[in-house]
Amino acid sequence: MQRNGAVPAPFEDAEEECPICHSKRYLRKDMKFMINPECYHKMCESCVDRIFSHGPAACPVAGCNKTLRRARFRKPTFRDLQMEREVDIRRRVAEVFNREEVDFDTLKDYNDYLNDVEDVTFNLIQNIDVEEAEAKLDAYAAANKQLIQSNMKRAKEGVDTFRARQEAAKESAQQRRKAALQEEEETRREEEEERRNLLKALDAGGDAEVLTRQSQEAMRYRAQIRKEALANEISANENANGSAQFTIRGLKKHVEKEEEEEEKPYDPFDGLSDKREYFVLQEDYGWENYDRLNKPEYSAGGYNIHEYYNRALCEAFSGLGVFIGDSSDEAPPAVASAGAALAAASPMSDDVF
Template identity: 30%
Template sequence: MDDDDLSPPNKCPVCGSDPRTHPGLRFKINTKCYHRICEGCVDRNFSSGKAECPVGGCHVSLWKREWRTQTFEDLKIEREVEIRKRVSKTLDRQEEEFETKRDYDDFLELREELVMNLVFKTDEAATNRKLKEYALANGLKIDSSKAPTEADKKTTKKKDVDPTIADPSGLIKGLKKKVIREAEAPYDPFMGMPRNMDYYEVKDSFIARARGKPLEAMLAAGYDYGQYVDECLLRAFAGLGVFIEDEMATKNNTAVPVPDAGAVAIADDVF
């Protein structure tokens, strides 16, 4: 795309529609070749799937979703803004990720240099290759239409790379090393206490009582019958759900004394 192609035309270069004779005519552009055509031509050429740009001499393959409404009147500004967004999304680093303020300033200068290379088409191929290598090395998502080839993966894959290195591609300098956290042990609700069943044993005679019953009877509370009996015995021997006062009252056939409500109110009223 030449700089002369970036000046917005007064009419559609494909069908020749003019806004003066077609009120409400809307134009769309794409961020690959930056050609500007009317919305009707976009629908006619790209509704069936991927196709080449209909502007004469342009053979860029595009999807319909890649055409969008123009934001800036000057297409040169439109192109530069898109390049800045793409580079900033790839090289997204914050000041706290660097060792010193000088390292962060050097990174900003590097990013601006890459942007200017793409804007003015200076070493454009080398700049795009650096961005692709950085994205692949850092596990970033790249354009699906430019999927990495096997050769790209082999060239960007480095052996014996220190996992603490923040940028395996080596493009950005001065980054702090990654802090690798140790894997945490799985949560243990018993906090390491042994859960050995030394004080009881579930015998087959207990399980035999359930034989001959429907299948539903073998699946009590989500357990099979053996697990259910085991859980019940564990709760009984561990004292879960057992209150001493209730047990003693049942044994002695006496009710648990309930304090008088008035006495409780007087005791609580300390003022």
């Protein structure tokens, strides 16, 4: 959107050319391109009227033999026709596979259903086993005709309910703004009236400090009463138009586990322990060469001798349970070893050519 609030015109390539008549937008500023969902080949509106105005005809693009009808031509929504085709396919599949989470007993069944739907959609988009995917789509539509219509009706009701709630929320916001303005005006009027009453009382010889305190307390009390009345009125209006209501939707029934697992504290390592199995790290190993490493001049930069102890012991015990002989018998020969053996077996020659 531009600074003046105007919506900019869509991007139009002056070199865009109709593949049928080869007219360019540079010479025809009012040129409009259209597509047919049968093949998604783009052509200008003049070619569409000229070729298909008398009835169905074959697509004029070379290599495309699909029969097209004038009524199905439309302006593309996206510049990328591959995206246009994918959106149309997903919309067509969604009209048939329109079940929701509330139609399933378990979350696994719902996820399996979504996976099957995505498989069909992917095959249609990528032209993989198209006939099989179309057959599956038609079979599901025929077997679940009543359910599909019921879900379409439910989806329409959901959209209508959402729009009604949006309108109710907008109306409620307008009422709150109007009430706030009224409250502000009422507060200003009461302050002015209270000021006049205070001046009259002071002229009559009353105590200024006492009269001022009483006036402020009276104004606070009236303001509190007015706010409570306003809140009750807004709450009543929201309950009446349904904007404050909500529904909880989910699975038909929640299948609980037979044995509830005891809730454990959160562990970011998922039970993985750093406890060593074969050794216990000691505080000191009594070697004078290690004792000097505990001095401040060595540990000032953060060096810790216990990290060295731990690494050395871990390397020492990491080979337990690994039998090198068995491993060498089962493993294939290394590339370098096999190459060396082959070189040793072949006769030596001084001729490098």
